[in-house]
Amino acid sequence: MSQEELLVLIYKKDERAFTHLYDMYSKSLFSVINVLIRNREEAEDVLQEVFVKIWKNIDSYNESKGRFYTWILNIARNTSIDKLRSKDFNNSQKNLPSDNFVHLLDDSNKLVNRIDTIGIQEFVKKLKPKCIEIIDLLFFKGYTQQEASEELAMPLGTIKTQNRNCINDLRNYLKI
Amino acid sequence: MEAQEYIDSGILELYVYGLLTETENIEIAEMAKKSPEVDQEIISIEKAIVALSSSFSPFHSVANFEKIKARLELKHGKVVEMKPASKWSQYVGWAAAVLLLLGLGYQTLELTKTKDAIATVGNEKTKIEREFAYLDQQNKETEKNLTIVRDIKNTGVTLGGQAVSPTSFAKVYWNKDTKTTYIDAAGLPKPPKGMVYQVWALKLSPVLTPTSIGLLSDFEGNSNKIFAVDRTNEAEAFGITLEPAGGSLTPTMTQLYTLGKV
Incomplete structure (x- = not known):
C-alpha cells in the first residue's frame, strides 16, 4: 500500500487504517527510536507514545509541507530526544549515543525480519563506512548538514552529495 | 531550479x-x-x-501494538474543548466602545460569515474528494480481484480443509504462463496472534518438496482476503500452513490447514 492510499484510509477513519499505518512504519520508526534510546523497554514506551501522538494529531499533518513519512519520522525523533533530555541533566548540545545504527545488529538483539532482510544487512556491511556514518547522523539522528559536517570533519558542500551517492547505492541494491 | x-x-x-x-x-x-x-x-x-x-528494527512485542490500540480507544471519543465562561465585568468596559464600532462590526461580521461559508464549502469539497478517492480505491481493488478470478488463463485449485481445521478451504489462482499466483483465503479462520499463514508450492515426485511462495500477512487488514504471493514456477499441489510470524523455512505439517492438488 502506498502512502497516498494509506492517507485515504486514515482520512476516512477506516478501521484498517491504524493497522496498516503500524504495519508499514512501526519497524522503521522503532529502529530510529532504538538508535537514540539504547534501552529496549524505554524504546517500546516511546514507540507507543509516538503512535498515540501520530493518531491524535493526524489532522494537523499538512501534505503541502512534506511527506507523511517525514512527518511521523520527526515525531519519532523528537519524542526520543525529549525522552533523553528529560533523563539526562548535564547534557552537552546533542548528547546522542555515539555508536551508529549498525549496533542494532548485535546478536543480543533479536531482529524482527531476520528472514526477509538478511540480504540488506549483508549489504550494509559492504556499504562504505562513510555512508554508514552519514546515514546514521542525518537520517537516524536528525543532524543538520552543518552538524554532520563538523562531526565528520567533512566539507559542508559534500555532505548532501555524498549522502545521495550512499542512498543511490542502496537503491541500486534494492532495485528501487 | x-x-x-x-x-x-x-x-x-x-x-x-x-x-x-x-x-x-x-x-x-x-x-x-x-x-x-x-x-x-x-x-x-x-x-x-x-x-x-x-530491516534494522529490533523485535518488539505484539503486546505493544495492542497497548497502543487500547490507549487510543480509551480516548476515542471526540474531545470537546471547554471554553472558559465569559466574565461579565470584562465586557462592561468595552460595551461603549463596541457601540461606537457597531457599524464597522456589522461589516466585519458579514465578511466573516462569507469567509466561513467559503471555508465550509472548501471543507466539504475536500471531504467529498477524500470520499471519492476512498471509493475509487475500493472499486479498483474489487475490479482487480474480479479480473483474477475471471482470468481464463488462471488454473483454479481448490484447497480442502485438513485434520487440524476440517472446515477450512482456500483457492489458488495460478497463471501457468506468467507464473503469477493469487490466493483467495476467505475460507481460512483468522490466524492467532503472532502466527501467520504461509503458502507452499509442493512438488510431489520424486520426493515431496515444499517451496514457500509467501505469507498471507496483514490477514485482518485485507478485507477481500485475496493475496498476491510469489511467482510459482512448478507445483503439483498447494498447501497452506500456520507458522510463527515471519514464516518458517519448512512447513509445520501438524499445522497444515488446507491442501489441494493441481
Whole structure:
C-alpha cells in the first residue's frame, strides 16, 4: 500500500487504517527510536507514545509541507530526544549515543525480519563506512548538514552529495 | 531550479529525512506536484530508507501494538474543548466602545460569515474528494480481484480443509504462463496472534518438496482476503500452513490447514 492510499484510509477513519499505518512504519520508526534510546523497554514506551501522538494529531499533518513519512519520522525523533533530555541533566548540545545504527545488529538483539532482510544487512556491511556514518547522523539522528559536517570533519558542500551517492547505492541494491 | 537539478543535488534525500526548513519543504512539495519525476524520485528515496531502517528494527512485542490500540480507544471519543465562561465585568468596559464600532462590526461580521461559508464549502469539497478517492480505491481493488478470478488463463485449485481445521478451504489462482499466483483465503479462520499463514508450492515426485511462495500477512487488514504471493514456477499441489510470524523455512505439517492438488 502506498502512502497516498494509506492517507485515504486514515482520512476516512477506516478501521484498517491504524493497522496498516503500524504495519508499514512501526519497524522503521522503532529502529530510529532504538538508535537514540539504547534501552529496549524505554524504546517500546516511546514507540507507543509516538503512535498515540501520530493518531491524535493526524489532522494537523499538512501534505503541502512534506511527506507523511517525514512527518511521523520527526515525531519519532523528537519524542526520543525529549525522552533523553528529560533523563539526562548535564547534557552537552546533542548528547546522542555515539555508536551508529549498525549496533542494532548485535546478536543480543533479536531482529524482527531476520528472514526477509538478511540480504540488506549483508549489504550494509559492504556499504562504505562513510555512508554508514552519514546515514546514521542525518537520517537516524536528525543532524543538520552543518552538524554532520563538523562531526565528520567533512566539507559542508559534500555532505548532501555524498549522502545521495550512499542512498543511490542502496537503491541500486534494492532495485528501487 | 529544473527537476533534474533538484534530483541530482541530493536535496530530496534531506527532504525525506526531514532536515529542511519549512520554506524549502513547501517549495519541494510544490515541485513534486508539478513534476512526476521529482515525485517519483522522492517516493523511491523514501522506500529505500524505510526498507533500510525497517530491516534494522529490533523485535518488539505484539503486546505493544495492542497497548497502543487500547490507549487510543480509551480516548476515542471526540474531545470537546471547554471554553472558559465569559466574565461579565470584562465586557462592561468595552460595551461603549463596541457601540461606537457597531457599524464597522456589522461589516466585519458579514465578511466573516462569507469567509466561513467559503471555508465550509472548501471543507466539504475536500471531504467529498477524500470520499471519492476512498471509493475509487475500493472499486479498483474489487475490479482487480474480479479480473483474477475471471482470468481464463488462471488454473483454479481448490484447497480442502485438513485434520487440524476440517472446515477450512482456500483457492489458488495460478497463471501457468506468467507464473503469477493469487490466493483467495476467505475460507481460512483468522490466524492467532503472532502466527501467520504461509503458502507452499509442493512438488510431489520424486520426493515431496515444499517451496514457500509467501505469507498471507496483514490477514485482518485485507478485507477481500485475496493475496498476491510469489511467482510459482512448478507445483503439483498447494498447501497452506500456520507458522510463527515471519514464516518458517519448512512447513509445520501438524499445522497444515488446507491442501489441494493441481
